[in-house]
Amino acid sequence: MFHGKVKAVAFDADDTLWVNEPFFDRAKAEIADMMSCYVPAERFTEFLEHTQSRNINVFGYGVKSFVISMIEAANKVADGRIKASDIARIIELGRDMLNSPVEHIEGVESVLHALGGEYKLLMITKGDVAEQQRKISLSGMSVYFEHIEILAEKDEAAYERILHKHSIRHEEFLMVGNSVKSDVLPVVGIGGSAVHIPFHTTWAHEVVSLDDLCGREYVELSRASELLPLLLSL
C-alpha cells in the first residue's frame, strides 16, 4: 500500500546517493583474476561471496571486513601457495577503496534540494560507521538531512526504532533506496511506503528471492528525479 500523507522521506546512501558497489565489484574482479591461476574466476567470486556473508556476523559490513574476507578466501583457494604480493595487493586495494572519492548519483542532489522545503528528510544507511561518516562528509550532502542514521542492520526493528525516535508515524514515512532487501521489504513490512530505485549492480548479499516479494507492494522508479512527480501525485 502506498500512502498519500507522506511527511518524512528517507534515503539510503550507498548506491542511492552515491556510487559504492562498483568499487567492491572492481576489487572483486581484480582479485578473482589474480587468483585465476588457482581457480576459475567465477568459482573464486562465489567462494568470496560465501566468505563475506559468513563474516558479516563477526566482522560486519564495510571495506575492512571485505579486505579480511578477500584475504581469507584467497588464502583458502590458493591452498598453501598464496604469494606475498597477492596479500599485499589485497590490502592495497582496501586502502585505495578507503581513500576513493565520493561520486554523487546523477540527479539526486537536485531532488534533495527540491524536497527539502516540503518534507522532513532522513538519511538511513548501514555499514561501518567510520566509513559511512567519511563518505557523508566528502559527499557534502549532510546539509539536506534533518537526521542521519547509520545502522548495523536495516531490518523492521531498526526502522521501528527510527520512526519512534523521530516521532514519525508509519503512514507518513517513505523510504527510498536501491536495495529491496534493506530499503523496501522491512519498511513495507511495518506499514510504511517504499520506492525502489535499482542501481545497475547489486551485491549478491542484498538480492532477495521472488518469494520474499510475495504480496509486498512498492513503487519502482528508474531514477531519483521521478520521485518529484510521484510525490506530487499523492
Place this chain on the structure above:
Amino acid sequence: MFHGKVKAVAFDADDTLWVNEPFFDRAKAEIADMMSCYVPAERFTEFLEHTQSRNINVFGYGVKSFVISMIEAANKVADGRIKASDIARIIELGRDMLNSPVEHIEGVESVLHALGGEYKLLMITKGDVAEQQRKISLSGMSVYFEHIEILAEKDEAAYERILHKHSIRHEEFLMVGNSVKSDVLPVVGIGGSAVHIPFHTTWAHEVVSLDDLCGREYVELSRASELLPLLLSL
C-alpha cells in the same frame, strides 16, 4: 588546575571500565612467537606497532584494523615465505577477539552506581563503533550513563564538541581514563579536569613523552574507588 565545581564526570571505556588491551597484547605475543622463525619477537612487535600506527589513518582503530595490520606486518617480515596457516591463524585470532566476553575492571561499577545520583555521567570512548557498541551492550553498564559518545579521535576539538553538545562548562567537566594522551592531556588542554587511572598495560600508540606532560596538571589515582573521596574533598 583541578576544579571544585565538577558536575559532569566522564569515563573512558577500554581499560577504564572494562579490560581491553590484554586481548591485543595476547594476540601480539602469539603472532610475534609464530613469526619468530623469521625475526626475533621484539623486532616483529616493533614492526607491527609501526604498521598499526601508520594504518590508523586509513583503517582506524579496532580489531579489524588490527587484523589487517598483523597480516601486513607478518607478510612483510616473512619476506615471501608466509604460510597459509599463519594467515588463517591471524584471522581466527581476530574472530576470537570480536567474540570475547567483556570483563569489568574491578570496583568500577560500584563507583558508577555511587556517582550516578550526584553527577551527570558520560562514557566517552574512541574506536570502531560496532566493536564499542558490542562491548557497551555486553558490559551492561550503559544504564549508568546519561550520554555515550564513540569518537574517531579524542582530541581537544572532540572534547570541545561534546561539552558544547551537552551544555557542560569546562570547569564543571572531569574526565577519568587510563590514557594520558586521550583522556588527560586534551581535557586539561581545554580547561577541564582529568583523573588518570593507569591500567597495567598501555598500547605504545597511546604513550606520551615527558615533554607532552610539561605544565599539565592532573590527578593520578590507582583505582576507581579513590574517585569518591577525591570528589568529596573538592
